[in-house]
Amino acid sequence: MDEFSLQALEYSKILQYAASFCRSEAGKNAVLSLRPFSSLSDIEHFQKVFDEYGLWKSKGEFSLHDFPDVSPFLKKIAEHSFHPDTEDFWAMREVLKLAKSACVSVHNFENELPLLALEYDFLFPERSYSALMRCIADDASFKDESSPGLLLVRNELRSLHQSCLRKVKEYCEQYNIGHYLQDDYMTIAGDRYVLPLKANFKGRQQGIIHDYSRTGETLYFEPMFLVDLNNRLQELKQEEREEINKIILLVSDLFMQEEAGIRKAWDFLVLLDVNEAKLGLSSAYVAKHKKEQGLEGYCVSFGHTLSLMNAYHPLLLLENNKQKSPAPVQPIDLVFRQNDRVLVISGGNSGGKTVALKTLGLIGLMSLTALPVPVAKGSGIVFWTRIHAFIGDEQSLDDHVSTFTGQIRHLAGIWDELDSNYLLLLDEFGAGTDPSQGAALAQAVLDGMLEKRCYAVSATHFPALKTYALTNDGVRAASVLFDENSKKPLYKLAYDQVGASKALDVAREHGLSEAILEKASQYLLVDTKEQDGVIAKLNAVAVEREKELEHLRKELQKTKQKREQLQEKYEREVQALQVEFREKSQELMRAWKSEKISAKEAMKKLGSLRTELGRNEAEKEEFAPVDETALKAGVEISYRPWNKKAFVQETDIKAKKVKINLGGVTMWASFKDVEIVGNPAKPLSKGSVTQNISRIKSGLTLDLRGKRADLAIAELNQFLDNALLAGYDTVEIIHGRGTGALRKAVHEVLKGYAVIESFSLATEENGGDGMTMATFR
Structure with missing residues (x-):
């Protein structure tokens, strides 16, 4: 990407703003x-990673906190030329500890976070992590x-310290020197135990004076009885250093063995920090803007045309949100029709033409x-893989290059490369020379861009270019809108029309002498005044249309909100009906089991209950017939009252009914x-997985009469x-009387079916x- 364009569009400022949300220096540098x-x-990959990070963060299980930068230490490990200290070990411990926590959390949601799960799919340096957690304390000591x-x-x-402390107390009491002590009984000077005594104690007892305080009021005195103890202290300190060096060597060796895993864990944390910055950036957009106004902070999708709705200039929005009393920042719609390649924006000064170009350019860079x-x-x-911005002053005094020459050099340098992957942003292109020649050159350049199929957005005051935009295929005109009464810009774009320049109005707004403005008006040609009048009327019409569109958007x-509320209400009522159905059906089954009603009566009432539920749901929503x-045998349908899938077995056209298999029912x-939800399919076969329905607990009947024993047994299984899968407690199998062979076969199957608690012949009336x-059990 062209560095000049990145600078012109202030891309680095966006990165700096995003980096401020990072939790580490490494994350900031990465951003x-x-x-x-x-x-x-x-x-698209990193867009999805960002979406997953936002989803993961919303679950609240893991939160990224500040972590130290170990990248210099990692570089030393890679070079096998490091001499770590406890600070290095502590920093590595904190990094691996946080990475471990992140990996465990992502693993818990890996089905919802597949890309993040892939990022942590590496051999975690468990030995290094365990060693650091065992060896390094929170204060970075071993x-x-x-x-x-x-x-x-x-x-x-x-033990030595306690012994020294005890003997010092005994010494002080024996020689009554407590009034010479400064604060504590004992301290350390030069890595040796000494007594802090007042300076006038000098010469009163045998011993070694190691040092004086800065003021000279305190001397550090080592009595002779402490000499041997201090010598032993030095030996133990040396042994301690040797033991620590052994530990450092062992852990360092683990680092080198697990270097790849440590690097992966570090890269994973930095990736999370980068996405933390993106999330912070997204949240900053909506800090003081309601989502009802149409603003979101997310990664846009890529397609074959441009359609940025309610697009804010990112930096203007972020800077505005910092203010205690922010003024509203106006969004604009940047839209290309299907075959558009060039957009020409005209209208008055200070109306937002350049901001529109910068908004598109910066959003384009950020999206890429x-x-x-x-x-x-x-x-x-x-x-667009290339975005070039001809915005601002390309003048160079050192190279003796004017603004116009700078623009031409810039364009000539990329002209041969232009294709459909390029977007060019032209702010007053050709304005630095004779107006008629500049306008002709600008039209020719746009013609060339149309031939090369590249995209361009041009802001202009050239009347010829405005006419060009209205009369050429593939080119669309747009105008920045002004309030004709207040002469103030509205910072909105109206499409398929051109706007008049407002040079005199802007000059008046900024205090230029009225006499000069009157003289300027006299120099204007009459036809130009008439043209400006027509354009002003068009601007007024466009302003009214924009107000109507805004009203329609709000409506x-x-x-949408009302529809969502009604949908939620409907779903709550359906759930309430289903709960009521389950409760009443369970009540019926309890009554049947307690023999308060017969099975036939229970089935009859249950059927009435189903019908009532179906009727209530039908009242809620109308379905196409x-x-x-x-409705042929094997066709998959949905049974609306229960919202469950089933298969057609047979139909009765005259009665307008269909016999269905609903999970075995x-x-x-x-x-x-019913409604058809899929193509004709085979009926459920043995062993197929069915969808569990609410537990109904009513009897279910299978009629096996007239069937061969082997087919009957298969159907029974x-x-x-x-x-069982459908949740029934009881079933009824009709096998008829006959010779009793089928009944016997049925009973054999029931005996061998593990989850059958009991079975018996029906009562005579049943x-x-x-x-x-x-x-069932």
């Missing part, structure tokens, strides 16, 4: 070094339990970097209660499987020995 990707697949040798040495050091941008949801952008938003001719349903009733 500041971000540049637009040239591969669409790379962009723990006693780092090694048996270190523990022994430090135990002896503590997979950064979130402040636009309305549903916006899209073209995948549409209200309608089902195609009766398509065979029942007749009305045509109006499938029936029992489906009834079928006698022609039917068997079975109960």
